[in-house]
Amino acid sequence: MTRSSSVPKYRHHKGTGQAFVQVKGRRFYLGKHNSPASKEAYARFVAEIAAKPVSVPVAPTKASEVQITVVELAAAYLDFADGYYVKDGRPTGEMPIINRALTIANELYGRQPAVEFGPLALRAVQQKLIQDRYARTTINHFVAVIRRLFRWAASQELLPVATYQALATVPGLKKGRTNAEEPDPVRPVADEVVDATLPFLPKVPADMVRFQRLTGCRPTEVCTIKPTDVDRSGEVWLYRPASHKTAHRDLDRAVFIGPKAQQILLPYLLRDAQTYCFSPADSEAHRHAEQREQRKTRIQPSQVNRRKRHAVRTPKAFYTKDTFNRAVRRAVDKANASRAKQGSDLLPVWHPNQLRHSAATEIRRRFGLEAAQVALGHTAADVTQIYAEKNQALAVEVMRKIG
Secondary structure, eight states, rough: OOOSSSSOOEEEETTEEEEEEEEEEEEEEEEEETTTHHHHHHHHHHHHHOOOOSSSOOOOOOSSOOOOOOHHHHHHHHHHHHHEEEEEEEEEEEEHHHHHHHHHHHHHTTBBBBOOHHHHHHHHHHHHHHHTTTTTHHHHHHHHHHHHHHHHHHTTTSOOHHHHHTTTOOOOOTSSSSSBBBBOOOOOOOOOHHHHHGGGGGEEEEEHHHHHHHHHHHHHHTTTOOOOGGEOSSSSSEEEOOOTTGGTOOHHHHEEEOHHHHHHEEEEEEEETSOOOSSSSHHHHHHHHEEOOOOOSOOOOGGGGOOOOTOSSSSOOOHHHHHHHHHHHHHHHHHHHHHHTTTOOOOOOOTTTTHHHHHHHHHHHHHHHHHHHHHHTTOOOOOOGHHHHHHHEEEEEEHHHHO
């Protein structure tokens, strides 16, 4: 790919009041100087110069007739996505990605007719994301969202199918064949790091960490476990999350709970079957109880219960992956503050999802790749049901020994 040696300047033609850029002696007018439309056209122009595989720039596109614009199409798609990307009554993690991807497309092409958004425009978006230092996998995800927008538009007969088909010819960025940055891989967290963090965690999130480390479940799965979801009829218990990552693909998900993890979970099962096992409210109550036990002065009658009757913020019914992650991060910070005073090496910052990778690494080392896949629920969508019984038996055997 060849690129211009320098970015053309956004200029003002005082005689006409128009903004323009000049490349190799040619002027390309962008619209009224300092107007949003001209600045959008300038950003698009620069991006297309970087993306176009020839040295001659292209002029800003002019619509021959009034048509639905990219920003109007994006707004219609967001209305659809708000109702589609929902799980358990809440927006899924895909919605922030969709919003960001469409925002970037609108910044460059929002005022342009959507029918004229072609492969060059999509490559220009790719190039803009590279320049903004997004990771390669994130760029590919954003580009997939934009393709999905145009596929949806074709299905609604808002655009010709050929518009989406043309965008499908733009490949995703390949590792080692692009200037885009590579994302940092999620690596396992060492047992000694986890063990050094646990004393600084409150009891409930500490037990969540211990449970997740033994079972290899996802952070969201440990956050939302309920007694009703746990089958305790066998030697190895089965936890079937009511909601999980691959539910929309009609795939089953089971977390296998061995003897060690059972001992951690058991006290939390002694509650209403429909309530969450790991509750921030329980964690707060336990923290207050510990503070009272450590108190050295007599408790005054007015201090028996200082909870506000109408508190603005109250503990939630369950942890989310974000609040769980924040609890771990705060514990690491406390541990490092203590270690700094002692002159010890500081702990690396880690997050709960690394516990899943730690479990996968350990299971694969001891029992092989297939055991790691079935124990952690990494079953591909096209695996036939004939192997389900074999896989479950293998996972039960793994967790009976290590979980």
